Amino acid sequence: KNQVEQSPQSLIILEGKNCTLQCNYTVSPFSNLRWYKQDTGRGPVSLTIMTFSENTKSNGRYTATLDADTKQSSLHITASQLSDSASYICVVTSGPGRAGNMLTFGGGTRLMVKP
Amino acid sequence: NAGVTQTPKFQVLKTGQSMTLQCAQDMNHNSMYWYRQDPGMGLRLIYYSASEGTTDKGEVPNGYNVSRLNKREFSLRLESAAPSQTSVYFCASSQGSGANVLTFGAGSRLTVL
Numbered sequence: 362k363n364q365v366e367q368s369p370q371s372l373i374i375l376e377g378k379n380c381t382l383q384c385n386y387t388v389s390p391f392s393n394l395r396w397y398k399q400d401t402g403r404g405p406v407s408l409t410i411m412t413f414s415e416n417t418k419s420n421g422r423y424t425a426t427l428d429a430d431t432k433q434s435s436l437h438i439t440a441s442q443l444s445d446s447a448s449y450i451c452v453v454t455s456g457p458g459r460a461g462n463m464l465t466f467g468g469g470t471r472l473m474v475k476p
Numbered sequence: 477n478a479g480v481t482q483t484p485k486f487q488v489l490k491t492g493q494s495m496t497l498q499c500a501q502d503m504n505h506n507s508m509y510w511y512r513q514d515p516g517m518g519l520r521l522i523y524y525s526a527s528e529g530t531t532d533k534g535e536v537p538n539g540y541n542v543s544r545l546n547k548r549e550f551s552l553r554l555e556s557a558a559p560s561q562t563s564v565y566f567c568a569s570s571q572g573s574g575a576n577v578l579t580f581g582a583g584s585r586l587t588v589l
């Protein structure tokens with residue numbers, strides 16, 4: 362069974378500090394991995410996508426890494442801001458396959474940034 | 477540009493009551509999905525529609541029905557609500573298959589007493 366495990370479940374950091382969120386997956390065959398940000402009371406929004414051949418990708422203060430050999434990804438947030446307080450969800454796509462049944466979601470990491 | 481719109485945002489039901497969650501997207505996407513999100517668990521797929529006129533079961537379809545009314549609209553119906561269906565429900569859409577980015581609605585919080 363495909364699984365995506367995220368750690369830690371929750372994290373509290375001070376504004377301006379950096380943090381790293383982890384995602385381990387057992388999904389086969391692997392197609393891509395996305396990180397989503399979900400603000401409280403809102404739907405998830407895509408931050409970045411990683412394909413098999415990509416090791417690192419940045420989106421502003423967010424940097425995602427992917428190690429396809431160890432099946433691990435991380436999301437590093439630099440110089441955190443209060444607006445970074447949210448849940449971060451790792452989603453792995455397997456494929457090819459039937460549309461809609463190809464995504465496996467992690468349980469998310471809830472990040473709180475305090476002033 | 478509204479994206480994906482869900483209604484209602486909040487609903488309280490008694491066990492055995494029925495209701496329909498409505499979802500509409502204005503991005504001309506082909507595929508639409510219904511997920512539920514429970515505390516500590518990842519989003520789980522209930523039903524999806526790869527294109528207008530087709531629907532398929534996801535991981536947790538029991539107790540739900542769906543209708544792809546047209547390309548824009550995809551509704552989720554609970555015929556006889558149960559407390560186990562207390563959850564936050566998200567509608568999403570994508571241009572193609574699940575490999576493409578999903579655009580989510582804001583969610584509908586359902587409580588079944």
